[in-house]
Amino acid sequence: MMERETLHSFLRDMLLARAFEERAAEEYSKGNIAGFLHLYPGEEAVAVGVIRAVEPSDYIVSTYREHVHALVRGVPAGQVMAELFGRTDGICGGMGGSMHLFDRQRRFMGGYAIVGETYPVALGVAYAIAMRELPEAVVCFFGDGAVNQGTFHESLNMAALWRLPVLFVCENNQYQIGTDVHRHSAVTEMHKRAHAYNIPAEKVDGMDVFKVHDAAHHALDRIRSGSGPQFIEYTTYRFRGHSMADPGAYRPPVEVRAYQANDPVSAAVKDLEFRYPNAEELAQAGPDNIHRLAERGRSAGHLNEEDVQAIEEEVGKIVEDAVQFALRSPQPTIEDAWAHLYHNRRHEVLI
Amino acid sequence: MAEELLYWQALNRALDAEMAADESVFTLGEDVGLYGGSYRVTEGLYARYGEWRVRDTPISENSFTGLGVGAAMVGMRPVVEIMTVNFALLALDAIVNMAAKIPFMSGGQFAMPLVVRMPGGVAKQLAAQHSQRLEHTLMNVPGLRIAVPATPQDAYWQLRQAIASEDPVIVLEHELLYFSKGPVDFAAAAPPLHRAAVRRQGKDVTLIAYSRMAELALEAAQELAKDNIKAEVIDLRSLSPIDWDTCAASLARTHRLLIVEEDCRFAGAGAEIAAHLGERCFFDLDGPVRRVAGLDMPTPFNGELEAASIPRVADIVTAVRELCLAGAKK
Secondary structure, eight states: OOOHHHHHHHHHHHHHHHHHHHHHHHHHHHTSSOSOOOOOTTOHHHHHHHHTTSOTTSEEEEOSSOHHHHHHHTOOHHHHHHHHTTOTTSTTTTSSOTTOOOBTTTTEEEEOOSTTOHHHHHHHHHHHHHHHTOSOOEEEEEEGGGGGSHHHHHHHHHHHHTTOOEEEEEEEOSEETTEEHHHHOSSOOHHHHHHTTTOOEEEEETTOHHHHHHHHHHHHHHHHTTOOOEEEEEEOOOSSOSSTTOOOTTSOHHHHHHHHTTOHHHHHHHHHSOOOOOHHHHHHHOHHHHHHHHHHHHHHTTOOHHHHHHHHHHHHHHHHHHHHHHHHSOOOOHHHHHHHHHGGGTTOOOO | OOEEEEHHHHHHHHHHHHHHHOTTEEEEETTOSTTOOTTSTTTTHHHHHOTTTEEEOOSOHHHHHHHHHHHHHTTOEEEEEOSSGGGGGGGHIIIIIIITTHHHHTTTOSOOOOEEEEEESOOSSOOGGGOOOOHHHHHTSTTOEEEOOOSHHHHHHHHHHHHHOSSOEEEEEETTTTTOEEEEOSSSOOOOTTOOEEEEOOSSEEEEEOTHHHHHHHHHHHHHHTTTOOEEEEEOOEEESOOHHHHHHHHHHHOOEEEEEEEESTTSHHHHHHHHHHHHSGGGOSSOOEEEEEOSSOOOSSHHHHHHTSOOHHHHHHHHHHHHHHHHHO
């Protein structure tokens, strides 16, 4: 039941995300980006589906794999790329880097590089919202590896206890760096852990942007109607290693190939091709889904291959401009660093 | 105008005043609400301001301190109470990795008007896990500010100033000071949060101390006066930043320095004070900087050993006599 515009914008976001990250990898290889660089290809449907479901007045708290979260939230690609380059025009003036993107204006509350930090930050923002009785919500991202930190249990408990408006979003890409989920967790279905704190939770296919979006949208509705925190586990997969320093050799090639066949970007592109479901697909989908499939095909019929190419060209230009913007941006000075440190102090006399 | 108050009462009045003046101020921690706080600092506030502004938390130090961080990022002014400084070790991620770094890493986009209060120090036979001084750990973290009030008046002023600050401020309260009494003038203008105070003037030797040790240094100075040794006593009031100018000006007059700290000697707060003033005031000094400090051991449970593990007035007096004697020989 997606509108043509919605399909179009999801696809654009996902193609931009893919192009941005692949270019970041290229710039890393050239030496323009240093340090840790954690890329998102394979997981785009989660960021796009979730963040397109939130309001501008909501807050996002993210992890160290957050470039795409920031881009979808609307942080200009140039400012994200310049931050990856460590330059003055980066969204944090080159003080944060790849893992620490913050955009106060867009309520993007940061990328956090210590696993398990996003929960308490989200808790605090949500506490403030609840105290002020505002109709806002906080989206708290984390990976499957983060559910074994103490803060997960501490924060879910408090969020449930005080009915705080938090949407917990588990991006289950099935690997905690190089340790697969069956080797790091006794309970591998992360949503079940939320039940221990009486938080409604579900598991959703994170490779399908429409399913992702629907689930997030409904969860946010429940939060706004006063149902307290909600939890969604999205099963997804990263095509690359944990970071640029990781070739990902611990993963069986057959597994990587299987997930690539289920690439969310290709899947979204496929949805745009004009095609009615065949008899077999209709049978598989079951009677409840016939209407949905048919409707999607019909509305998608407005787009064709040329439109997809046009989007690819558009995002390609955005990414190229972002790189040029970053390259032109000056290096920050140590005086800039001191200024950032003392910025909020303003005129307070300390001694 | 001044009122005689206990240290905990002064903190309570400061918190009350800030909460009354600004709805974004709230406090949270273990037993701060219904129970009224382990050291009574939040007594009466739960009834006055309700559960959202005086929040009893589960025993989850890292996450409720982190809650304070998140709330501070959206304009609240949280005052987190960590029941004792020892439990702050469980909250160091929130304090060190989050509160201290978010304003900087965000390029100054986010302020961090967060206060974390922690009772600490050696009290009365609470054993090694409840008798620590962790100021050295926090001092080494750029982005944090640390207040160490020694008097009820400073407790009142410094907590109010900490709440008003846009930076994260750690307030280290000494467990043996909560029931010490002193005048609190609510109308008097406060000195800046981090300025040191010269508690007693003297020309022969400078004693630099903070928190409970400032009291002991004053007692030692009285004792030394009987021998006609005139000791100047500086109460630092703050460990980050440190008011070096006040210290240096004193050394220019006395030429001798003894640092008194309850913290362990090795890599403790006194080590930084000695190194900095040694560098800056080398030519003013008649001899090496000396320290009287806690022993480098976990605090023993046994009462006499516990007392022997941290500076006593007699230790300070002895050290000053040695220092002045060494100077006299020259």
